[in-house]
Amino acid sequence: MAYDPIFSDAIIFASLLALLSIGLTLTYITTRVPNFAHASFATIGVYVALIVTHVWGLAPYIAIPISFVISGIVAVLLYTFILKPLIRKGASQAIQMIATLAFDLVMIAMLNITADYIVKTYKITSREFSLRSYDIDFMGLPLIVIVAPITIAILAITLHIMLRKTKFGIAMRAATENSDLAGTVGINVKLVYGVSWLLGGGFAGIAGALMSLWFQGDPNLGPQLIPSIFAASIAGGFLSIYGAIAGGILVGLTEVLGTRFLAGEFGAWLIAYRPLIPLIFIVVTLFLAPKGLAGINWSKLRRHGSRI
């Protein structure tokens, strides 16, 4: 059987969605505000990759650590200078959400300005560009198809070890479970939250850098991606890192392969409606299993099944 490129699409998209929803979950469990600017952190990564490859002429994978740092710092700025003061002043959750939307707008404007600047200064395409040609072939496949899932696996395992085995990770879990109690036993809750935002933003940056090697890059990627990321996080329960991984893979695979399957059954006009899939995911998850994959009691379900 010939290898169908749709599987590359599905694997890469699912891995990146998992990475993005891990990041979103990491920030959500600290401040309990859904960050609508999260997808634009990934767009920063896309532009870092563009500059690394086109302007500096380096291998695209060098963009990964750089975009981790830049997106992480931007996320920390959002937390420190906007969300933290708002929380201190007792602003409602809705106001905090609007603040992240405003921050997203500022970021989209900055990204568009960067894109215009790149066009004018270096005379290269900076909208709807693709960096696919910069990738290397590995055993007949583009390297990104292998790198994307491996990156997720490495990051997930690192995060798992950090949260379970290191002192800082345990402090982090304590601070997200009950910040007041964690504060009384001497954990620096603000620092822990800051690190959480750094990791969350950084992971999104990595996802963006990887994404540029397969999908089209554009300054306005964020608004297109955000429903999928939220669908993945909600499907995963929004409070569990492992749920986020499962949700990302589930939503990513369904979006790519499900659209392909339905288009094959009913006709190609269905492809254009692919953005509605995350919406359906959000609605179905919230009404059937509001706590997501992480909230389903699997062992009980299994016992129930065996009884039948």
Place this chain on the structure above:
Amino acid sequence: MVLESETIFIIDLLAIFAIYVIVNISLNMEFGYTGIPNFGKVLAVGAGAFVAAAIPGRIFANIAGIEGDYITNNLLIVSQINLWLVDNVGIGFVVFFLTLGVAAGVGGGVGLLTSYPAIRLRGDYLAITLLAFGESIRIIGNNYTPLVGGTLGVQIPDPLSFLPNELRFPVATIGLVAIAAIVYVYSEKMVRSPLGRMLRAVRDNEMAAEALGKNSNHIRIKIIMVSAALAAIGGALYAFYVGGTIAFAYDRASWTFWPFLMILIGGLANNKGVLIGTLIFVTLRKFIIFFKDSLEGFVPFDVVWLDFLLLGVILLVILLYRPQGIFVEKPTPTISHKGEDNQWNIKKMFNFFFK
């Protein structure tokens, strides 16, 4: 008579102001008074605009007996209709108001759909769901061609085409301002009525409101439907004013984010705040667009993004340093406070019961 550019500037500013006042008052009802974070406002506005794009043109074509597919031959058919409307002013107005009615009805339906998650979910989950709902309107509009012509958009017949060109926009603007004034008065009356007080009771302490026998879910459904109907009227009026509908104009920034910005500048739960916030925003944007060409040479990017940057920063500054907006919410007086006897009666009753 040819209009001068300053006059055009002010007329256009007033028209956009009136349309945004309608949408913002409806958002203020939901978010300011009732506390429902409707991040999918664009859904109702878009629904109204889509009704205006899909229905009146087809009705006119039917009455006037113009043949052809409405979407594919849109330009030709609409120009024929506009010629025909010059002699059929009455029918034009009847269909115009009928369309507003249908838009309000469809908006109410959209509101009912929105209220389904809104009474079951709270806070962040609700906001995410509504945001995703709002995205769907653009996707459907862009891809389902019979509705609003897909990515090409459609033209809308102009009921005012009997007027000479230089009178058309001033008259349309006067109409828009009049409708906005009606909506404003309606909203003022509503927030001073028992219903308005109940909205704030549900927002501030839902449990207390329910303990007093108020059905908070019922109130939420009602207010979402009313405000979605108003927003749909706003969307339909905008479509008529600009003379066409194209799906990608109904995005999150223009019809969800800017309205939130405007009501937050002016002050939540405050209709006066809506007016001043909208005026500041619309004027600022008009000036940015007005001076766009003269700025173009100085900055190495499209000036549109400066506009986004500036407005985003303004909103963040307001949220951080003056979260209550320009006008702070005050307790609203009840409607009947003019009759002396009335007050006397209340005083007597108060004394009777509590002293």
